[in-house]
Amino acid sequence: MSLHCQKSAKGDKVNTHKFKADIHQDREDSEAMAIEPPFFEKYKAILQSSANEKEKPPTVEGFEELELPLIDLSHLNLGPLERQECIEKMGQAAIEWGFFQIVNHAVPDELLNRLKQEQIKVFQQPFDKKSENNFLNLSVQSYRWGNPLATSLRNLSWSEALHISLKDISKMDEYNKLRPYWWRYFDGTSDQMPSAMAPCCCLLHLISVTVACLTQCAFEFASDRQHGLNFTLIRQHDPSTIEEYAEKANFLAQRLAEYLAQNLGIKANYFQENCSPSSSSLRMNRYPPCPYPSMMFGIIPHTDTDFLTIVSQDQVGGLQLKRNGRWVSVKPNPKALVVNIGDFYQALSNGVYKSITHRVIANQETERYSAAYFYCPTYETVIESCSKPSLYKKFSFKEYREQIQKDVKATGDKVGLSRFLL
Ligand SMILES: O=C(O)CCC(=O)C(=O)O
Numbered sequence: 001m002s003l004h005c006q007k008s009a010k011g012d013k014v015n016t017h018k019f020k021a022d023i024h025q026d027r028e029d030s031e032a033m034a035i036e037p038p039f040f041e042k043y044k045a046i047l048q049s050s051a052n053e054k055e056k057p058p059t060v061e062g063f064e065e066l067e068l069p070l071i072d073l074s075h076l077n078l079g080p081l082e083r084q085e086c087i088e089k090m091g092q093a094a095i096e097w098g099f100f101q102i103v104n105h106a107v108p109d110e111l112l113n114r115l116k117q118e119q120i121k122v123f124q125q126p127f128d129k130k131s132e133n134n135f136l137n138l139s140v141q142s143y144r145w146g147n148p149l150a151t152s153l154r155n156l157s158w159s160e161a162l163h164i165s166l167k168d169i170s171k172m173d174e175y176n177k178l179r180p181y182w183w184r185y186f187d188g189t190s191d192q193m194p195s196a197m198a199p200c201c202c203l204l205h206l207i208s209v210t211v212a213c214l215t216q217c218a219f220e221f222a223s224d225r226q227h228g229l230n231f232t233l234i235r236q237h238d239p240s241t242i243e244e245y246a247e248k249a250n251f252l253a254q255r256l257a258e259y260l261a262q263n264l265g266i267k268a269n270y271f272q273e274n275c276s277p278s279s280s281s282l283r284m285n286r287y288p289p290c291p292y293p294s295m296m297f298g299i300i301p302h303t304d305t306d307f308l309t310i311v312s313q314d315q316v317g318g319l320q321l322k323r324n325g326r327w328v329s330v331k332p333n334p335k336a337l338v339v340n341i342g343d344f345y346q347a348l349s350n351g352v353y354k355s356i357t358h359r360v361i362a363n364q365e366t367e368r369y370s371a372a373y374f375y376c377p378t379y380e381t382v383i384e385s386c387s388k389p390s391l392y393k394k395f396s397f398k399e400y401r402e403q404i405q406k407d408v409k410a411t412g413d414k415v416g417l418s419r420f421l422l
């Protein structure tokens, strides 16, 4: 039996007095530390009414901890036979599990550690600051916490997240600070010409345009030469850690999507044609310790709205997936990234690859961090099954998104692919 099982089996009972004390404590804590979202304030009505009505909390105990299928991506570079075997193993995992883990993925540990430090920096800021509309210069609602639409114990979540659309990354403050002010004028993120620079501007402009052209050529040359997973990107500027990670995750996601497509006979350039880095997003998650781990989730059960997701998680654990009708825990592997199939790949593969329901359970003692990279098509892309007869109607990402928004508003749940069954 796993560690989480023992923790959550403590059975934190719904007790109105305790809630009152906790709400009070929550206020004091948030005044003192100021970083935590006011979960208790938000959930107190649901918690109190469920206590009065003796509503049963969702069960989060008695699960097994399993190793996901492990795909060693270095086999892609060994020889044609090993490469084929590796691709087939990936496909098999996508069919049988909808989840697998990858090692030798070419994302350096050092970058993953830096990403985690970056996450800590973001989330350790005061709650008031995180919830400002232009936090880090990102679009509204990039910072999210809890479940604003929760109506019962079933959909309470104890986590906060920064959801960064990739087209916004270059607007982030931290990233901007890394570049000289005059460069921001030229690349369009600031429209104020620094006055002291004015006399040099024409010259700088000429130089920067030339350098940009040359680096772009070099970049294209480099990407043409990318085989296997050894990649070196040549950029026009110093990227922030978040941008650097997103670039690598995007590269990796595209390759994985392409390998998975080979097993299904989907054309090789399908993903290149339908996805652009700016259509995807990176979600950085933080799960603060939760006083009621058996009554609410870190993230409620869901499937992902994308082709596939790459998850980098710390060693705390808590990610679970539904397998043969039972919840199983994913055992963290420090060397691996977790990959899961999303709704769009299930539709594209005509139900062959599985977009599996997963969730994160709450942990009473330990804070947890993860980062999920959602590999998505552009809004206009129409997703159509690759084989006939199709299980699903064809739909665009835009239509799918709009349907989810309607369903979430009406039912508190996204419903998902079953809406598009034929
Ligand atoms: O935190 C995790 O391990 C998974 C997060 C997740 O499922 C999501 O952000 O969609």
Ligand SMILES: [Fe+2]
Pocket: 302, 303, 304, 309, 358, 372
């Ligand atoms: Fe997810």
